[in-house]
Amino acid sequence: MGLLEGKRGVVFGVANQRSIAWAVADLAAQHGATIAIGVQNERMAETAAKLIEGRSGFQLVQVDLNDDEQLTACAETLKRQFGALDFAVHSVAYALREDLAGRFIETSREGFKVALETSAYTFVAMAKALEEIFAEDASVITMTYLGSQRVLPGYNVMGVAKAALEAATRYLAHDLGDRGIRVNAVSPGPINTVAARGIRGFTQILDVVSQRTPLKRPAEQAEVANTSLYLLSDLSRGVTGQTIYVDSGYSVMGL
Template identity: 50%
Template sequence: MKDFLQLQDKHIVIMGVANDRSIAWSVAQSLHAAGAKLIFTYRQERSAKKLNKLLEKNEMDAAVIQCDVNDDESITSAFAEIKEKFTTVHGLVHSVAHAHKEDLNGDFIDTSRDGYAFAQDTSAYSLVAVAKAVRPLMAEGGSIVTMSYLGADRVLDGYNVMGVAKAALEASVRYLANDLGPDNIRINAISAGPIRTLAAKGVPSFNEILSKVEEKAPLRRNVSAEEVGDMTTGLMGALSRGVTGEVIYVDAGFNIIGIG
């Protein structure tokens, strides 16, 4: 059983560490504990600085490469650098999303054309683009995990355009699973419960959502980023080898509740 959990020397790309609160950072710690060799990508220099400090503090040795998922050239050059340095990749964690702040306030109906396109491009299409870029590097098969949220299925005040982007992200997971399956590449989404991160600050009703979950979720609590990290590690390893195209909830069971 233990061997199934081992990711010893597996090369895993992690996209989306902005700071120590990022879900991707908890994912990194869990994967590191399982023995994986980590390759990080970042967008802003500010994030790279924070990430490098975190790596130093935790005595973790990893590659850190710039990749802006809104920019095809940046994706191409990041994965060319990964190929040059590592040849093969076994896993990829896509923990990236963004929408314009003004599109998370007020009514969804007022979303601008530009704001809608930007949220889709950054938060959903980016998964398609990076899956395509990493595919040739996953010659031995692989596993891709992305982060979604309940706003893909249900209406949550203030989640607005990001909910629609998450719906597209989850549908993309299913179509990508069908394309990548013959290459023994699996892809799944984790639908995480609310976690206090930089991105979560943009959701105006976030505090209300946290207290509702604590009150109503079957486990009567919120989840931690560590719990999402551990599920990601599970999806990277052989214990989950028969699972692809799924949305897996790590939300203390909140999604199953009807009228509470």
């Protein structure tokens, strides 16, 4: 029997097969969940449609999380189709390319706003839009990165956005906790995806991590999905407001 048997959830942030969101959605479906895949635009909807072709228990919902009207419409669609939601996955981030290289101090006002709005505020907006349809004991997760706590040259404004995202996780855990709803963040190590390739020096980060992690290799997408599954399932009841690292142990190293 699957760990998410009979549960209904939404997973935002599938761009393609390499997306962390896809690994989570795929595993959640294998564990019995019925899932709405949230895609940002038409192009990604076409890609996601191919990923779920011939698979039961999936449907697509197109929504730009920076657009409140689209988000409201998405919540209404999910309410109509699922009634209530047992889980939600936020695996979404974006920053202007020029802000993911060079000196953090050069970040423009607009670049700061774009990164924080898309990579942190959308998590709050998503939780607010779905609050009414979350089942009692629902589980909500987001994806963060070590750049929130440490300086990784090039990660820059995205590190600041991830720090806001982790703080938002704790505040949302407090707000929603009285209904038994849990809110946690997963912090993967570097994984080769579209978002990661936008960071200048990403390959170098991957090399360094591979050499210095206790496990001597980067964590894999499938391992991030496994920890996400744990957080989405009843196995993690009692766990909320946390950031859990799936990074082959890199975050414990001092050098």
